Amino acid sequence: TPAYCAGKAGLWAYGEALRAAHGPAGIAVTVAAPGFFASAMSARYLGAKPLEISAEAAAARLHRALLRRQARLVFPRGLAALLQGLALLPAPLSDALARRIRIRIAPEA
Numbered sequence: 001t002p003a004y005c006a007g008k009a010g011l012w013a014y015g016e017a018l019r020a021a022h023g024p025a026g027i028a029v030t031v032a033a034p035g036f037f038a039s040a041m042s043a044r045y046l047g048a049k050p051l052e053i054s055a056e057a058a059a060a061r062l063h064r065a066l067l068r069r070q071a072r073l074v075f076p077r078g079l080a081a082l083l084q085g086l087a088l089l090p091a092p093l094s095d096a097l098a099r100r101i102r103i104r105i106a107p108e109a
Contacts, residue, residue: 001103008033019071028069034058035079046104051076 015031022029036042036049037058053076065073074080086094 028066030062030065030070030073032062032065032073033075033080034062034073035076044106044108046106047102051079 012031012033015029018027019029019031036045036052038052038055042049042052058075061073061075064070086097089097
């Protein structure tokens with residue numbers, strides 16, 4: 001949804017700004033954009049979850065990135081590459097493709 005995408009983009013930009021502002025003080029900030037991983041939240045998502053991984057695998061990737069003080073973490077790489085490719089398309093085409101994705105969330109029990 002537009003609100004979800006805006007929130008995610010805003011958090012990414014905030015993390016980037018925090019890292020730039022506080023890096024000189026030795027504070028590391030890792031911004032992460034994980035794909036689908038198994039969780040109670042993702043269980044409510046009723047659409048396809050391409051390249052979904054376990055919560056443990058996602059946590060391990062995040063943990064490694066934090067230990068390395070990695071600036072950015074995006075996974076899985078295939079999904080990241082697809083999204084970057086969409087951004088390179090002309091807007092009318094990428095918009096048409098985005099409209100084909102149906103987002104359905106099951107209500108909370």
